[in-house]
Amino acid sequence: MFSWRRRSVLLGLIGFSCLLIGLTVLFAELGLDNADKLASVFGAFSGVSGLAIAGVSLFQDRSPRRENTGVASEQLEALARALRRPAAIPVRAARSLPTDIPDFVDRETVLERIEAAAGRAGSGTAAVCTISGMAGVGKTALAVRAAHRLADSFPDGALFLNLHGHSADQAPVPPGRALEALLHGLGLAPDQVPESLEERAALWRSQTADSRTLVVLDNAADDRQVVPLIPAGPCLTIVTSRRRLVLDGGQVVALNALATQDAVRLLTGAVGAERLQSGSGEVREIVSRCGRLPLAVRLAAGHLQSHPAWTPGNLLSEMREAEARDDLPIPGQNGVMAAFHPSYEGITPDQQRLLRRLALHPGTDFDVPAAGALYGGTIADTAAGLEALSEQSLLEEPAYRRYRLHDLVRDFVLHRVEQEPPAETSAARARLIDYYTAASVRAERVINLLGFRDSENEIEHPPAEAPAFASHAEAMAWLETERPNLHACVELAVEGGQTARAARLARAMAYFLRLSGHWTDAADLCRRAAQWCADLGDSACSADMVFLSGDIARLTGRHREARSYYEQALAVYRESGDRHREARTLHSLGDLDRMQHRYEAAIDIYTRALTVYESTGNRLSSARAVHSIADAHRLAGNGEAAMDQYETVLGMYRELEDPVGAVRARHGIADVQVLGGNGLQALPALQDALRAYRELGDRLGEADALHSIGAAHLAAGEPDEAVRHLRQARDVYISLGDERQEVQTLLKLGQAHAAAGDLEEALASCEAAAAASQEADDLYLRADAERLLGRLLLSAGRRDEAAAHLRAGLGLLRELGSPLADDLRAELRRAEPGPAEEP
Incomplete structure (x- = not known):
């Protein structure tokens, strides 16, 4: 007390x-x-x-x-x-650093940067390091900690001066008054300090020209306040400010909120580990609600210290309740909130309006055009406003021209948003959603060459400026960067009862999600969007979403579900007379047949789709159909026919200037070479394909290339390299949720381990494949797993187990009517001492 x-x-x-x-x-x-x-x-x-x-x-x-x-x-x-008045500046001692706080949490990386700046002071010139950040983030604590660590390197003094640049009850200290205090700190008597600013600055530079002095200028308002205070000699000046100050030759450190574990450590150190032991999850939520700001965390610790009977759960309940009510203080936050007030009041009305609009953004960070959509002004005005807010530390810039609001700043500003007319905030949100929709439509136009449906003319508020994408890679990169914001804006539209906006944005981003492997998100979004479109009476949009739902189901091995989706979409396309999408849906049904080893049926469907594509003059779709026919021949073991088709389609892709198709065609040719035993010959093309898929953001293509590279190394007698690439492929398939290809890769891994002489690992891989295949909607896949596992068990001398798995595989092949059943029956006879029993 x-x-x-x-x-x-x-x-x-x-x-x-x-x-x-x-x-x-x-x-x-x-x-x-x-x-x-x-x-x-x-x-x-x-x-x-x-x-x-x-x-x-x-x-x-x-x-x-x-x-x-x-x-x-x-x-x-x-x-x-x-x-409000200038601070009284007393005579300062040569060693005036505040006490280093005992509960400082480690910011070692940032401290090393400050120490690096100090090292430059040894060259005979002054060094400057500015620390910027929002109120409560720990700028002063960091500066003081750094100063104490460096003090021994500056034997002529270590001065600390609060410039009150953002104090509510103190006006910023004028440079002349600050120089007076600093000169006193060097030991000059009052009658030795001249009256004018220019004379004081000259004397300060003269006094420090040959000294090694450390100066901490805390809470600076702007560079005009700081520049006259920079010493002249081999000195170090550390400046803290809510603004980002860039001084000539200076090191710039932008201080952000603590990492969660450091914020927890700060709270634990203040309150005691015994007190917090029982509620680690609650403790993490407390520091999260404090925005992980040191000042706010210390305030929360103060509440626990002043209420010895409180548990972390009690404090958390208080915080939750307070956030829902305006008439209670918010423990751990109201002090920080108050600190934002002078910063907010110190900016122009237009900047305040921009800040209020930015608080409406539902995502974590945003670019300049998105901010412009919210603001409703020009890009130039928006960029200038963002820069000003960033300089005031009301806005963070974690990456070039990308910005974010700290949660506490957002909360502070949202209280002011509530006072605005609802129509204005609603219009700002609508503009933002429409911006992301327009940009996503433009990106999809580049990446979806087969099924793109242009909906840009449906957008109510077309943005004045939106990204232009020069390549597939640029479009994919933008979509991946903005993906969290796109999802957030879909939900924002739904919450606002604007399902038409939600559906437009969902349709624009769905193909990207499918291509980039975000299949769980894609499945959920397509299902919901199909219903929104149906409710709106937009049958074409609904069919597109149902079709994409079929794609996701097919890719994740849910073949019956995929067929149902495709047939629903096919009926709508036929009814509307959309022949191109009808053919595309037939094409996808052919993919299902191909995946289920019905190669002749698949080739027949692909040929029918090709006829429609050719009749509509769609050469790119025609090329895709020829490509699929080649794939079916390759998988059926018809290497010569497959090679002919691949070479044909490669020429088509070159004429169409389709680099993506060309990469996939060369990938197919290399796979045929692997099947023919020419693994080494195939490797260069497969490595090129892998690089291309990664550049395109095609994660399924990346996994397929890794699988093919593994198969090529295995065919070339390099099982260790095969294992390395196949493991990478398996990891990507797992991340995608592609259970079918995961099983296929595990089986190939089993073969690679066996070739390397590691029968134990081979059995482990095949057992995992057999177990995983039970969940797959693919009897052929299950049969393959049982057959390969049976063969390996037979090699290990475990004849009874081998016979059981071979018998299970035989039963599946007989159910499928596969000609492979005869071959497997012969293997089963070798595994059993007597005649093979029919399952």
Whole structure:
């Protein structure tokens, strides 16, 4: 407890007048609260005024809280404004660093950058490091910690000065007054300090020209306040500011919120591990609700310390309840919220409006055009506003021209958004969704050459500027970067009852999700979008979503479900007379037949689809049909026919200037070479394919190429390399949720391990494949797994187990009517001592 008697002693020591004592008591009694005062407890304040206000803060923070009325709050703010004055700058000692706080959590990487800047001071020139970040993020604590670590390298002094650039109750310290304090800190008497700013600056540079002095300038307003204070010699200046200050030759450090584990460690250190032991999940939520800001975490710790009976769960309940009500303080956050107020009030009305619009964004980060859509202004004006907000540390820039709001800033600003007309916020959200829809449509136009349906003319608010994509790779990269925002905007549209907007955006992004392997998200989105479109009476959109649902089901091995989806879409396309999409759906039904080893049926369907494509003049779709015919021949073991078709389609792709198709055709040719035993010959083309798929963001293509490379190494007698690539392929298939190809790869891994002489690993792979195949909607796949496992068990001398698996495989092949049943029956006879029994 910070007692009244102790506070009086401090005031007496610093010689304050009775009037100031009275005002101090008034502030404490009325509960004046802002984050700059709270930060003073942790070393942000210096000098007489700093000590006085720090005393108020300590007393106030540990005093019972009073609920102030709106009138009292307004009176307090008016009083604070009336008393706003330059800080009293006392004579400073040569060693004036605040005490290093004991509960500092490690920011080692950032400290190393500051120390690197200090190293440059050894070259005889001044070094500068600026630390920027929002209120409460720990700028001062970091600067003080760095200064203490470096103090021994600067024997001529270590000065600390609070410039009050963003203090609610202190005006920024003018450079002349700051120079006066710094010169006093070097030991100059008052009569030795000249009056004018220019003379003081010249004297400061002269006094530091040959010294090694460390200067910490805390809470700077802008570069104009700082530049005159930079010493001249081999000195180090550390500057903290909510603005991002870029000074000539200076190191720039942008300080973000703590990592979750560090925030937990900070809270644990303040409260005690024993107290928090029982609720690690609750502790993580507490620090999350504090935005992982050191100041907010310390405030939360203070609430636990001042309520010894509280558990972390009790505090969490208080925080949850407070967030839902406006008439309660928010433990751990209201102090930080108050710190945002002067920053917000210090920007222009247009910048405030932009900040309010940015708080409406449902995602985590955004680019300039998205911000422009929310703002409703030009891109140039938006970019300038974003830069200004970033300089004020109200906005973070985690990547080039990408921005984000800290959660606490967002919460602070959203309170002001609530006061705006609902029609304006609704219009801003609509513009944002339409921006993402327009950009996604343009991206899909580049990546979906077969099934693209242009819906850009349906967009209500076409953006003034949207990305232009020069290549498949550019479009895929943009979609991947914005994927979280696209999903968030779909949900934003649904929550706002705008299902037409949600459906348009879903349709624009669905093909990308299918191509890039985000199949779980794609399945859910397509299912929901199909229903939205149906409810809106848009049968074409609904059919497209149903068709894509079939694609996802096929790719994830749910063949019966896929067939059902395709047949539903086919009926709609036939009814509407959409011959191209009818043929495309037939093509996909052929893919199902091919995957189920019905190669002749698949070739027949592909040929029918090819006839339709040719009749509509769609040469690219025609090429895809020829490609599929080649694939079916290859899988059926007809290498010569497959090679002829692949070479034909490769020529078609070249004429059409389709690099993606050409890569896949060369991949197919290499696979035929592997089947013919020419693994080494195939490897260069397969490596090229792998690189191309990765550049295109085609994760299924990447996995297929890795599988083919593994098969090529196996055919070339290099089982160890085969194992390495097949394991990579398996991992990608698992991440995609492609259970069918996962089983196929496990079986190939079993063969590779066996070829390497590792029968134990071979059996493990094939047993895993056999177990996984039981869940697959593919009897051929299950038969393959049982057959290969039986063969390996037979090689291991485990004849009874081998016979059981071979018999299971035989039963599946007989059920399928496969000619392979005869071959497997012969293997079963070798496994059994007597005649093979018919299953």
